Amino acid sequence: MPGPLEGVKVVEIGSIGPGPWCAMMLSDMGADVLRVDRAGHVREHLPGERSYEFATLRGRRSVGVDLKRPGGAEVVLRLAEQADALIEGSRPGVAERLGIGPEKCLARNPRLVYGRMTGWGQDGPLAHLPGHDLNYLALSGLLHAIGPADGRPTPPLNLVGDYGGGGMLLAFGIAAGLIEAARSGRGQVVDAAMLDGSCLLGTLIHGLRQVGEWQDRRESNRLDGGAPFYGTYETADGRWVAIAANEPRFYAELLDALELAGENLPDQFDERRWPQLRARFAETFLTRTRAQWVETFRARDTCFSPVLTLDEARTHEHGVARSSFVPVDGVLQPAPAPRFGRTPGAVAGPAAVPGEHTEEALRDWGFSPAEIAGLAAAETVVQAEVRKERAIR
Known part of the structure; x- marks a missing residue:
C-alpha cells in the first residue's frame, strides 16, 4: 500500500542524529529518500559492519559521493533538480562551501524545499559553535527543570533536542513547505534549530513559569515529579x-x-x-x-x-495488539507512525550500507551508464562492497 508521501522525492545529505531521524520519518510515510553518504565513509566501512544508528537509517537507499572531488557537487545538484525536498545537517556555511547550498540548489529547482538541521540555527552568536542535544536543551531552560530536587539536572536521553526538537521539527517543516510549494510553485529554506524546537516543546512550562504557576525548583511542580499523584x-520486587x-x-x-x-x-x-x-x-x-x-x-x-524496561515494552499486550514494534533489519523496531486509514504505507526496509546503491540509484535518478562509469573512474562516486551478514560494532 502506498504511504501518504508516495511520489515525494527527497535527497538526504548524510549526517547524524536528527537529520537521519527526520529522513526516516519521511521514508516511513512513503517518500523516496536517497541518502548521500561521504565517499570517505563508504571507503572506511567494513564489510559486514552495521552503523550504530542503523535503526534510524532504515528504509532508504544510499549513494557514495565525494563532494570535494570535481563533479561531486554537480552530482548532488543533479539529484536536487529532481527532488521535492533536500535535508542537510551541517554547520551554517558548510553546504555553501561544498557547492550544494540553498542558493545553488534552488537555482536548479525553484520548487525545492531545502531543509536545514542545526543546533543553534542559521544565525545568532552561537550559530557556528559545536553542540549536541544536551547543550541545546540546556539553553532552552528545560534541562534545569528535569531531575531530582536534591540532585543534578538529568538528561532525558537525547529525545528532546535531537528527535522531538530536531528531527520531528524538521519533518513538520518539510511537510508544511511541500504543501506551500504545491500551492505557490516556489520552494524555500526551512531553518530548523534544535534550540528552537526544544523551546517550542516547553511552551506550556515557560508559560506557567511566567504567570507564577511553575516553581523554579525541580520536583516542586505537578508535572516534574513534585506532585505525589x-x-x-x-514496588515490593524492586520494579x-x-x-x-x-x-x-x-x-x-x-x-x-x-x-x-x-x-x-x-x-x-x-x-x-x-x-x-x-x-x-x-x-x-x-x-x-x-x-x-x-x-x-x-x-x-x-x-x-x-514502568516497563525496553525489552518488556516490545512484548506488552497492548503494543503487540497494535503491532507497535515490527521486524526491520533483523530486529524489532518501533513501527512507522502516525497511522493512516487509507494510505497506511509499507513496513520500512533495512538500513543501507553507505554507498550500497550508488550505481542503481543514480541510474534511477537519470544518470546514464556512461556518466556513472566516468564518475566512478574519477572516484567522485563510490559503490560499496556489501555482505548479507551485518553485525553492530
Missing part, C-alpha cells in the same frame, strides 16, 4: 509503577485502589503537605509486587501503568 513508585492521577475523579479512584480512601490524608492539592502524601504512597506501593499492582489496577478507571 504524578510520578513513579518502587516501578507510574501514576498520573491529576484529575480529582482519577485521584479518588487511585486512593480506593490503594485502600487509602478512608485515611485522613492531606488534600490532593495541598503542596505544603505533598511530601507527607508521597511518603504514604511510597509505603503503600512497597507492599505488593509490580505484577500485583497491575492486577489491582486492571479494571480501575485511573491513570496507572507499570
Whole structure:
C-alpha cells in the first residue's frame, strides 16, 4: 500500500542524529529518500559492519559521493533538480562551501524545499559553535527543570533536542513547505534549530513559569515529579509503577485502589503537605509486587501503568495488539507512525550500507551508464562492497 508521501522525492545529505531521524520519518510515510553518504565513509566501512544508528537509517537507499572531488557537487545538484525536498545537517556555511547550498540548489529547482538541521540555527552568536542535544536543551531552560530536587539536572536521553526538537521539527517543516510549494510553485529554506524546537516543546512550562504557576525548583511542580499523584513508585520486587492521577475523579479512584480512601490524608492539592502524601504512597506501593499492582489496577478507571524496561515494552499486550514494534533489519523496531486509514504505507526496509546503491540509484535518478562509469573512474562516486551478514560494532 502506498504511504501518504508516495511520489515525494527527497535527497538526504548524510549526517547524524536528527537529520537521519527526520529522513526516516519521511521514508516511513512513503517518500523516496536517497541518502548521500561521504565517499570517505563508504571507503572506511567494513564489510559486514552495521552503523550504530542503523535503526534510524532504515528504509532508504544510499549513494557514495565525494563532494570535494570535481563533479561531486554537480552530482548532488543533479539529484536536487529532481527532488521535492533536500535535508542537510551541517554547520551554517558548510553546504555553501561544498557547492550544494540553498542558493545553488534552488537555482536548479525553484520548487525545492531545502531543509536545514542545526543546533543553534542559521544565525545568532552561537550559530557556528559545536553542540549536541544536551547543550541545546540546556539553553532552552528545560534541562534545569528535569531531575531530582536534591540532585543534578538529568538528561532525558537525547529525545528532546535531537528527535522531538530536531528531527520531528524538521519533518513538520518539510511537510508544511511541500504543501506551500504545491500551492505557490516556489520552494524555500526551512531553518530548523534544535534550540528552537526544544523551546517550542516547553511552551506550556515557560508559560506557567511566567504567570507564577511553575516553581523554579525541580520536583516542586505537578508535572516534574513534585506532585505525589504524578510520578513513579518502587514496588515490593524492586520494579516501578507510574501514576498520573491529576484529575480529582482519577485521584479518588487511585486512593480506593490503594485502600487509602478512608485515611485522613492531606488534600490532593495541598503542596505544603505533598511530601507527607508521597511518603504514604511510597509505603503503600512497597507492599505488593509490580505484577500485583497491575492486577489491582486492571479494571480501575485511573491513570496507572507499570514502568516497563525496553525489552518488556516490545512484548506488552497492548503494543503487540497494535503491532507497535515490527521486524526491520533483523530486529524489532518501533513501527512507522502516525497511522493512516487509507494510505497506511509499507513496513520500512533495512538500513543501507553507505554507498550500497550508488550505481542503481543514480541510474534511477537519470544518470546514464556512461556518466556513472566516468564518475566512478574519477572516484567522485563510490559503490560499496556489501555482505548479507551485518553485525553492530
